[in-house]
Amino acid sequence: MADLRHGSLGRVRHLTSVNDLSDAELHYLVQRSAWYAGPGSAGVRPLEGCVVGSYFRTTSTRTRTAFAAAALRLGAGHVAYGPHDLQLNTGESIEDTARVLGTMLDALVVRTAADPAELRALLAQDRMAIVNAMTADEHPTQAIADLSTIERHFGKVGGLRIAYFGEGNNTASALALALSRYADVEFCLATPRGYGLEQVFLERAQAQAAERGTSVVEVHDPAAAIEDADVVYTTRWQTTGTSKADPEWRTSFVPFQVNEALMSRHPRAVFMHDLPAHRGEEVTPEVLDGPASIAFRQAEQKMHSAKAVLEWCVRGRHP
Template identity: 60%
Template sequence: MSRPLRRHLISIDDLGFEEMHRIVQRGADFAAGRLEDARPLHDAVVGILFRRTSTRTRTAFSAGTLRLGGRLISYGPGDLQENTGEAVEDTAAVLSRMLDVLVARTAGSEAELRAFAAQRQMAVINAMSAAEHPTQALADLTTLLRRFGRIDGLRVLYAGEGNNTASALTLALSRYPGTELHLRTPSGYGVEQRYLDRAAEYAAGSGALVAQRHDMADLPEVDVVYTTRWQTTGTTKADPEWRRDFEPFQVDKAVMDAGAGALFMHDLPAHRGDETTAEVLEGPASIAFEQAENKYHSARAVLEWCVGGGPAGDGDE
């Protein structure tokens, strides 16, 4: 008996808009407790490969697998024979004959994940690469939907490094009608142009606005202020004086006041005194820890979609 074809999630760009929105809605449904009996991963085996540290993403996909009826095999950074020179394609050919899903945080290039995904027996989920963090964006959208009841028309100020979280959020938010994403990034640390160009294509059809500037002047009124840690996981900065470029982009009370009642989001881990202050992170406007919980609910929706279960998989093959 042949195994069903699996879906890969390497980039937000791998999803059609309806697929993306159904995954987000499904994450909200899981969060609301409406799908507690769902077991789309019954007897499925999920491999968890993390070469970099992770608290939220690894726990979310591990717990999500178990809650959905699946079973786990966890790999550390030194466990696979790639470390002895085996080709990624050979590793993928073997794993795909034994696993149903591979959740991988390589912190390397997207090309490596695409090599893992060059088969249709085993779904491959990008749990963060150097350029993009798609499952974070889906969790962020789930958070917005749960808090506001909609995503259309929301205004977001993103302050800080144009890292993999910012890239994924740019691709995702630009597809919703009337949204605004104001990226404020230090010069030399902005969102890559290829992501801005792709977002501009989406925005042309959706009526969204995506704008990047390299200062914190003339901040707009927004619904959400979002930041991330300045030292992205698994990376280093060539300039030893990089902090001087980042200090003006700290999200403090003045930035939040400019947002005129905005909520505060952070993908965590947070470094109080760097990208934000304790006053903001622990203040009444902060939904950062709610956002972290939504990674778990969103992970279940992603896993379900990748194995073709539930409404999120209908009609997409």
């Protein structure tokens, strides 16, 4: 019987960043995620006999449920750990914890409190796949879900124009890294001054984009953003698990609200949001619930993308 613990290629696979993936692997995962949303995937259970764990240090509705449901629907067992369930709280090192969990689990889906170093420490073992379900700097599985939502709606990712409004947070960094791996994309981030994309992510995305005939730009005035985009995207202004030093920070964000006036500059665009939404802050109810919104289809797509990611990590399926 094949050893599923190490995948069909005989090695464990981690997904801690979009840039863990080659172009072919990223495109495959996006397309595979879209495939899992279709009728042809019914009854497919490639993780039969495997066990997936999830360890979430902060709150989560969509990502945590998506990976738990994906594991179960693919035939795996699932073990959930909250922020106070592991002996990390009594002084055990994260490396020792990982070595133990790696003898029992095939994959561990992890959302850390903030520090990406905690996630990287889990990579010391080589038996259990580690999936980044969000760190302070990047949310790679969100980007895969987002691009597969776009793929399903437009039938492609390359050649599209995407306008992002709001903070240059972990969702924005993952989107920049992912969209810059497609050809002929225009990705414009409109962010409040002082709340832009981290320079390391912006420079990396721009370098990748230049190789593919793609554009990644950041502006700090919403009026300077591209017009007539195919996709308008926003996220909540207060990223999960973070706080802002300036008590008046909302003043800087108000001009970046996605409302009907902003959407009128993009008459053919669909609206996307990684959720949860704070209605009346980053987006108005009229836009979130309006005919252009695919935000809740995007949320459902997270489960299908989780299936593709788990299958790729555990079984070693590849392009």
